[in-house]
Amino acid sequence: xxxxxxxxxxxxxxxxxxxxxxxxxxxxxxxxxxxxxxxxxxxxxxxxxxxxxxxxxxxxxxxxxxxxxxxxxxxxxxxxxxxxxxxxxxxxxxxxxxxxxxxxxxxxxxxxxxxxxxxxxxxxxxxxxxxxxxxxxxxxxxxxxxxxxxxxxxxxxxxxxxxxxxxxxxxxxxxxxxxxxxxxxxxxxxxxxxxxxxxxxxxxxxxxxxxxxxxxxxxxxxxxxxxxxxx
Amino acid sequence: xxxxxxxxxxxxxxxxxxxxxxxxxxxxxxxxxxxxxxxxxxxxxxxxxxxxxxxxxxxxxxxxxxxxxxxxxxxxxxxxxxxxxxxxxxxxxxxxxxxxxxxxxxxxxxxxxxxxxxxxxxxxx
Numbered sequence: 001x002x003x004x005x006x007x008x009x010x011x012x013x014x015x016x017x018x019x020x021x022x023x024x025x026x027x028x029x030x031x032x033x034x035x036x037x038x039x040x041x042x043x044x045x046x047x048x049x050x051x052x053x054x055x056x057x058x059x060x061x062x063x064x065x066x067x068x069x070x071x072x073x074x075x076x077x078x079x080x081x082x083x084x085x086x087x088x089x090x091x092x093x094x095x096x097x098x099x100x101x102x103x104x105x106x107x108x109x110x111x112x113x114x115x116x117x118x119x120x121x122x123x124x125x126x127x128x129x130x131x132x133x134x135x136x137x138x139x140x141x142x143x144x145x146x147x148x149x150x151x152x153x154x155x156x157x158x159x160x161x162x163x164x165x166x167x168x169x170x171x172x173x174x175x176x177x178x179x180x181x182x183x184x185x186x187x188x189x190x191x192x193x194x195x196x197x198x199x200x201x202x203x204x205x206x207x208x209x210x211x212x213x214x215x216x217x218x219x220x221x222x223x224x225x226x227x228x229x230x231x
Numbered sequence: 232x233x234x235x236x237x238x239x240x241x242x243x244x245x246x247x248x249x250x251x252x253x254x255x256x257x258x259x260x261x262x263x264x265x266x267x268x269x270x271x272x273x274x275x276x277x278x279x280x281x282x283x284x285x286x287x288x289x290x291x292x293x294x295x296x297x298x299x300x301x302x303x304x305x306x307x308x309x310x311x312x313x314x315x316x317x318x319x320x321x322x323x324x325x326x327x328x329x330x331x332x333x334x335x336x337x338x339x340x341x342x343x344x345x346x347x348x349x350x351x352x353x354x355x356x
Contacts, residue, residue: 041334061334067327075331079338175327230317 003112003163004086011106012037012085014076015058016069017093021047022206028056030099031091039080040093041072049093070179074172081167088167092158094206101199105161108195115166115192118152118184119159119199129203136214143181143221152196156180159199166192177216178223232279239278243271 013035017024024040031038040058042050044066054060061075073090080088087109089102097119105117121129122137140156160183162170169190172179187194232240247268254264277284277296284296293299 059338061338063330063334065330067330071327075334079335175323
């Protein structure tokens with residue numbers, strides 16, 4: 001498959017958001033400055049996340065009830081594919097990612113060397129983060145190395161880019177946070193070439209409060225292993 | 232029969248009748264009816280002649296009838312947990328597919344400038 005040059009490509013940014021009223025407006029505005037198609041999947045928020053995203057210029061898909069980040073991302077991916085997206089980027093709603101990193105992820109895909117680019121906070125020592133988070137993520141990487149045989153430095157980064165072809169190989173069944181492992185799994189088993197790209201992650205008080213607790217890793221591992229067992 | 236035995240046996244008789252009538256009305260499958268009838272009968276026998284559980288336990292190499300009961304309860308609980316868990320997962324999955332379908336359909340109907348499509352979410356095994 002011939003890659004499509006970035007300038008002509010239909011790039012869709014998918015943002016899964018659950019009660020992110022504090023950050024979603026700014027995130028969408030920043031994205032819209034550079035990308036025409038920003039899709040926010042409002043995952044059953046009880047606040048005004050959906051309205052703010054719409055006002056900021058996003059296409060808003062609404063989950064009537066909360067189904068979890070994995071479910072929301074898959075909704076966005078499916079919609080973007082239906083709309084004819086060439087490249088799809090997933091981006092977190094809490095403002096921890098840098099919009100400038102998107103181009104860095106898309107570059108190797110547009111060059112045709114890979115079909116998926118996964119953001120990593122560990123390839124370069126750019127990210128400052130609390131020690132507990134660093135340890136948890138390190139264990140997650142080891143876990144992925146054993147279960148998915150994926151040699152990654154950062155298994156759970158929300159910033160990722162896919163070619164249309166790669167996105168068609170993704171079918172997230174794990175609705176909650178274990179989807180991060182699932183995406184890696186499906187990309188690895190699709191046999192499509194992928195690459196890790198260093199990205200910046202801003203750990204703000206807000207993103208840490210909104211984000212996952214380190215102990216949530218146990219739940220994630222349980223969901224993931226049960227799904228593999230019962231598949 | 233002592234009071235406990237007569238209470239339990241009459242309860243099991245009532246439950247057997249309910250099971251049978253459900254089977255006859257066709258609301259419960261035959262295999263399931265058979266399973267529950269067996270449970271009520273075995274339960275009654277164990278309550279009226281307690282030494283029977285001890286006999287079965289001994290033949291399995293378990294010391295006491297009460298221990299046999301304990302082990303089999305634990306086993307049944309594990310199986311039941313697994314059954315409910317897989318059921319639950321299936322329902323969750325269906326719920327997600329439904330919510331997704333609605334979200335995508337609503338977005339496409341409200342015409343955000345995209346190509347309308349009635350395609351369901353892909354590859355739902």
